[in-house]
Amino acid sequence: MFPVPLKAACQRPTPPAARNRRQGWHHGAMSTGSSATAVVTGASSGIGEATARSLADAGFHVFCVARRTERIQALAAEIGGTAVTCDVTDAAQVDALASAVGDRLNLLVNNAGGAIGLEKVSEADHEAWRHMYDVNVIGTLLVTRALVPALVASGAGTLINISSTAGHDVYEGGGGYTVAKHGVTAMTGTLRLELNGLPVRVTEIAPGMVRTDEFSLNRFGGDKEAADHVYAGVDEPLVAADIADVVTWVATRPHHVNIDTMTVRPIAQASVYKVHRTT
Numbered sequence: 001m002f003p004v005p006l007k008a009a010c011q012r013p014t015p016p017a018a019r020n021r022r023q024g025w026h027h028g029a030m031s032t033g034s035s036a037t038a039v040v041t042g043a044s045s046g047i048g049e050a051t052a053r054s055l056a057d058a059g060f061h062v063f064c065v066a067r068r069t070e071r072i073q074a075l076a077a078e079i080g081g082t083a084v085t086c087d088v089t090d091a092a093q094v095d096a097l098a099s100a101v102g103d104r105l106n107l108l109v110n111n112a113g114g115a116i117g118l119e120k121v122s123e124a125d126h127e128a129w130r131h132m133y134d135v136n137v138i139g140t141l142l143v144t145r146a147l148v149p150a151l152v153a154s155g156a157g158t159l160i161n162i163s164s165t166a167g168h169d170v171y172e173g174g175g176g177y178t179v180a181k182h183g184v185t186a187m188t189g190t191l192r193l194e195l196n197g198l199p200v201r202v203t204e205i206a207p208g209m210v211r212t213d214e215f216s217l218n219r220f221g222g223d224k225e226a227a228d229h230v231y232a233g234v235d236e237p238l239v240a241a242d243i244a245d246v247v248t249w250v251a252t253r254p255h256h257v258n259i260d261t262m263t264v265r266p267i268a269q270a271s272v273y274k275v276h277r278t279t
């Protein structure tokens with residue numbers, strides 16, 4: 001399915017001695033060839049669920065993480081992974097996640113997140129903003145902080161943050177979400193600088209319009225009509241499997257290849273403001 005076998009992608013090639021000295025890499029820290037492991041947060045629906053499936057297909061043992069236990073247990077049973085119930089905004093639960101994962105981890109996909117509301121900044125519900133910041137930014141921070149040591153210890157770690165085109169642009173009514181996703185974008189760039197010299201590559205994937213079952217429904221408080229309106233007349237919005245495919249592609253490049261940032265939109269969407277609609 002992928003041009004580079006998983007084994008090659010997850011096992012960092014032996015670096016030349018000079019590079020090894022310069023970057024402080026050690027053979028002893030390399031992955032030993034046992035099954036590569038991945039953590040996917042927000043695996044109970046949408047992009048996270050599709051990503052867990054795709055990574056399992058590519059040979060990863062996937063830790064499926066979310067708050068809804070039944071969903072992730074069913075998924076983990078189906079793909080031969082491990083379900084870990086965890087609210088990513090709760091530091092104690094994230095510590096328990098890190099214990100469940102163990103000392104080594106090849107791939108972390110910080111995907112848990114979402115949007116609430118579409119109010120102007122001048123009319124915003126600050127608790128909704130706080131919630132968006134909490135799950136998108138603090139959640140990503142807590143999971144990253146807890147699992148970076150295991151990514152480093154694997155000798156061939158990959159960290160992928162799912163941000164959004166809302167992390168690069170702004171739009172009316174999007175204030176709380178764009179602020180949070182700009183935070184994810186900034187955190188990802190900062191991490192790449194701070195982890196330089198360690199065997200962990202850092203990628204931001206910024207999806208545009210992805211039609212998932214729950215994202216817009218959650219944004220509009222369960223109002224299905226409002227949620228459906230987002231995608232009205234759009235010829236083929238992205239689906240979760242499209243982003244999962246990109247995540248798996250990034251994760252299965254040879255380990256010296258760092259894809260910094262990928263913006264992925266449906267062909268009908270040229271920017272956050274220009275979406276071709278047939279109705």
Ligand SMILES: NC(=O)c1ccc[n+]([C@@H]2O[C@H](COP(=O)([O-])OP(=O)(O)OC[C@H]3O[C@@H](n4cnc5c(N)ncnc54)[C@H](OP(=O)(O)O)[C@@H]3O)[C@@H](O)[C@H]2O)c1
Binds near residue numbers: 111135
């Ligand atoms: N759909 C889009 O158009 C789009 C576009 C750009 C970026 N994104 C981003 O892509 C990611 C996934 O979106 P999606 O469309 O797949 O949405 P989704 O179906 O609503 O998925 C969100 C996931 O996050 C989990 N989650 C939420 N709060 C959590 C918490 N406190 N702790 C742990 N898990 C939590 C949810 O699981 P539980 O409720 O079970 O905890 C769910 O599995 C999000 O970060 C979103 O912002 C989406």
